[in-house]
Amino acid sequence: MLNIKMTKQLGEMALNVDIQLPSTGISAIFGRSGAGKTTLINALSGLSRPDTGCIQLGECVLFDHLKRINLPPEKRRIGYVFQDARLFPHYKVLGNLKYGMRSFDPVYFDDVVDLLGIRLLLNRYPNALSGGEKQRVAIGRALLSHPNMLLMDEPLAALDLPRKKELIAYLDRLAQEIKIPIVYVTHSLDEILRLADHMVMLHQGKVVVSGSIADVWGSSEMRPWIPIEAQSALLTVKMGQQHPQYPLTQVWLDSQVSLWVNGVFSDIGQYLRIRIYANDVSLTRQRSEQTSIRNIIQVMVVGLDCSETKEIVTVTLQVGKVVLWANITPWAVDDLLLKVGDVLFAQIKGVSVTQNTLG
Numbered sequence: 001m002l003n004i005k006m007t008k009q010l011g012e013m014a015l016n017v018d019i020q021l022p023s024t025g026i027s028a029i030f031g032r033s034g035a036g037k038t039t040l041i042n043a044l045s046g047l048s049r050p051d052t053g054c055i056q057l058g059e060c061v062l063f064d065h066l067k068r069i070n071l072p073p074e075k076r077r078i079g080y081v082f083q084d085a086r087l088f089p090h091y092k093v094l095g096n097l098k099y100g101m102r103s104f105d106p107v108y109f110d111d112v113v114d115l116l117g118i119r120l121l122l123n124r125y126p127n128a129l130s131g132g133e134k135q136r137v138a139i140g141r142a143l144l145s146h147p148n149m150l151l152m153d154e155p156l157a158a159l160d161l162p163r164k165k166e167l168i169a170y171l172d173r174l175a176q177e178i179k180i181p182i183v184y185v186t187h188s189l190d191e192i193l194r195l196a197d198h199m200v201m202l203h204q205g206k207v208v209v210s211g212s213i214a215d216v217w218g219s220s221e222m223r224p225w226i227p228i229e230a231q232s233a234l235l236t237v238k239m240g241q242q243h244p245q246y247p248l249t250q251v252w253l254d255s256q257v258s259l260w261v262n263g264v265f266s267d268i269g270q271y272l273r274i275r276i277y278a279n280d281v282s283l284t285r286q287r288s289e290q291t292s293i294r295n296i297i298q299v300m301v302v303g304l305d306c307s308e309t310k311e312i313v314t315v316t317l318q319v320g321k322v323v324l325w326a327n328i329t330p331w332a333v334d335d336l337l338l339k340v341g342d343v344l345f346a347q348i349k350g351v352s353v354t355q356n357t358l359g
Helices: 037-045 093-098 106-116 131-143 161-177 189-195 213-217 330-336
Strands: 002-010 013-021 025-030 052-057 060-064 078-081 149-153 181-186 198-203 206-212 232-242 248-252 258-262 271-277 281-284 295-306 313-319 322-328 343-348 352-357
Touching: 002 037, 013 037, 013 198, 013 206, 025 037, 025 161, 025 189, 037 078, 037 149, 037 181, 078 131, 093 106, 093 131, 106 131, 106 161, 131 149, 131 161, 161 189, 181 189, 189 213, 198 213, 206 213, 213 232, 232 322, 258 271, 258 295, 281 322, 313 330, 313 343
Parallel strands: 025 181, 025 198, 078 149, 149 181
Antiparallel strands: 002 013, 002 052, 052 060, 198 206, 232 248, 232 271, 248 258, 271 352, 281 343, 295 313, 295 343, 313 322
């Protein structure tokens, strides 16, 4: 467990953080520019000293104001990956990877090189690499120092879309295979939904909400930060059977309710993370029989919330222990005479698979 309780004055803003992060997986730190994200991870790395508080990773105390403990960066065993790769231009990739290694472990070296897909780059100089390749090398260099924690400060921010897609697949694998805490700073909700297991929302130096990605994403504190078009339910579902004829896989929301998702996922009993957009859910009182929509499930209305512009009503829907949302017009609400407690049918036009998870 990573325990962070610290304060630091930043001009007129005071950073005040009191959170616990898991010891494995990716914990995303999200917030607008100036929220204190980079200051927080700089404090974890030792590049910045908090004014008060305590930072402890497992049994190791990195900082304690009262006990006057402040380990220097080189003694914290923390890997740091910046927005720009910061590779040494006069070293080949192999030299960059070996820099900072306490001792050469050929087995671990090969594991990291293969995990990041950089074996064919070992004899190239940084100026011959793409942005995504440079970042993979930077991540490899950080991992080869055998860190107890990995910090990543917006590692995709400087990349174009193709390079982002390339690197995010490696980050996904990294989170599954490297059993250390990864603290990932970003302002991209899409990156968080694809990669993170845990999420911390910072605003003006304060923690708005912190917890598992599903809990934070569905929380009332998070909803004002999500644009209408991005509002969605984030669910972890169990994989069932493949469709006997079409490239679809059945997934189970609970023991009674299932959906079909695009793609062939053969690991029955494993888990997927899916996202159902509120704009992709329509409501009807009668189950449609002749329709192109494949996913139609029975739901109960548990909330009706009108947007500030009065143009959209967000309907909160319960299905077992799962909560979904549907964005519909006030006209539709009036036409259907919707009220809390109504039992309806939700027609789900699309289901996005955001992440494969281990089960």
